[in-house]
Amino acid sequence: MHTTVVNSLLGAIDDIGRDARRGGYSRPVYSEAELTLREWFTAEATARGLDVSTDANGIIWAWWDLPNAADAGDASRDGALVTGSHLDSVPGGGAFDGPLGVASALAAYDLLAAREAAGELHRTRALAIAVFPEEEGSRFGVACLGSRLLAGAIDPVRALALRDRDGNTFADVATAHGLDPDRMGRDDATLARIGHFVELHVEQGRGLNSEAYTDHAGRGPAIAVGNSILGHGRWRLRFTGQGNHAGTTLMTDRADPMVAAAQTIIAVRAIAAAQDDARATVGRIEPIPGGTNVIASIVDVWLDVRHPDDAITAAIVEKIHLDAQTIAAAEGCAVELVEESLSGTVHFDTTLTRSLVDSVRGRVPDAPLLPTGAGHDAGVLAAVVPTGMIYVRNPTGISHSPEEFVEDADADAGALALAEALADLL
Ligand code: HGY
Ligand code: MN
Ligand code: MN
Secondary structure, eight states, rough: OOHHHHHHHHHTTTTTTTTTSSSSSSOOOSSSHHHHHHHHHHHHHTTTOEEEETTTTEEEEEEEEOTHHHHGGGGGGTTEEEEEOOOOOOBOOOTTTTHHHHHHHHHHHHHHHHHHHOOOOOOSEEEEEEEEEESSSTSSSTHHHHHHHHHTTOOHHHHOOBEEETOHHHOOOOOTOOOOOGOOOOOHHHHHHHHEEEEEOOOOOEEETTTTTOOTTTOOEEEEEEEOEEEEEEEEEEEEOOEETTTSSSSGGGOOHHHHHHHHHHHHHHHHHHHHTTTTEEEEEESSSSOEEEEEEEEEEEEEEESSSSHHHHHHHHHHHHHHHHHHTTTEEEEEEEEEEOOEEEEEHHHOOOOOHHHHHHHOTTTEEESSSSSSSHHHHTTTTEEEEEOOTTTTTTSTTTTTTHHHHHHHHHHHHHHHHHHOOO
C-alpha cells in the first residue's frame, strides 16, 4: 500500500513559520508559528478520532485506544506504544526536522487503522502520538525541555526561570498558554503509560547518503535505524571588557571583549579539530550593546560541544575555558563559563532496536544501523523508557538549514517503515 499522506500533511504546513530574513523556518516554542502547528496536529489527530490532550509539561498526546478501552478504562493505556517528535525549529531551520516524525506518525496511524479495520492487525496495547515542546531549545536555551521535564531530567524550578531573548520566563510563557507551573516536572503516571517510544526523524549528517550506503547512481536504502546519540552540551562564555567609544579610544587603551571572543572562537575550532570525533561549534554570538560605533562591554558566545565519550566532551570544554581565560586576560577582559544544557551519549534499547531493524528490513533489506550526532527527545526518554529511532534519507545530509530535504518517495518509505515497526510492536 502506498501512502502520500506524509507529503500532503507536510504540504499543508509548508508556509507556516517561514523566515524571510534567514530563509527556512523559524518556529520557536509557543510562537505563533509553533502554536499554529500545534493546532494543525490537533486537528489532524482529532479528525482521525484520536483522543487529544496536552499534559502539564505542554506535551500533546493523541491516543488511539484499544477497541475495548471503554471497559479497561485508563489502565488500557499503561505500557502503550508511543511515537512522535517535535514541531519547534531552530532559527532558519528546515521543513523536516521534527514535523517529518509527526506527519509520519499520523500517516502510519492511517495505515494501521486500515489494517485493524480489515482484521489484519490485532493490537495488544494502545498507541499514542506525542508532540514534545522546545526540542531545539531555541527559545529557552535547554534542548528537549519538554521531554526533560517529563523524565525529571531538569529541575522544574530551573526550567521555569529560563528566559528567552526578550526576557520572558518559561513560567510566564507556559502560563500564558494554559499550563500550570506548579504541576510541571517528572510525571510518573505518564511515564508508566510509555511501554516503548519510537521516533522517526529526518536524517541529519552524511550517513545514508555516504558512499558506504549509496552507489554512484544514487541508489541505496532510504531508511536507517538509530543505535546511538552523541553526547552533547551547550555552554555560554561571557566575555566582559570596557565598553567605550569606537572613535575616541586608542587601540592601546582598549579591553575589547569582541577581540577576546573572536580569538577564542578560533581556538574552539583548533581544539575540536585536534580530537577525533569531536565537534565544537559557535553558532551564536551576542555583543552588548551591539553598536557599530561602540566597543562592546560584554560579548556572549554560545558553545555546542559533542563527543561520543562524555569525559572527552568535558575535557574539551575545560580546555576551551582555560584558553578563553588566557585570551581574555591578554585583552584586559574577564570570562565566565556557564553550562546551559548537557546530554550524555545515549545507546538505544537493544531489544527495541533489534525489533525495529527486523521490521524495517522487511521492506528495506539493506537498512543500516546508524549513530547520530543530533540530539532528540528519544535520547532524553532513553533514560526512563525503552526508546528507538528510525531515520529517513536526507540526500544532502544538511540540517538546521533551509537546504534540509527529503524526497517524497523517501518520506513515504519512512511512513511505511514506521507503520511496519509499530505494527510489530503493537
Ligand atoms: O541540537 C540537536 O542536536 C537537536 O537538533 N536538538
Ligand atoms: Mn529534531
Ligand atoms: Mn534539530
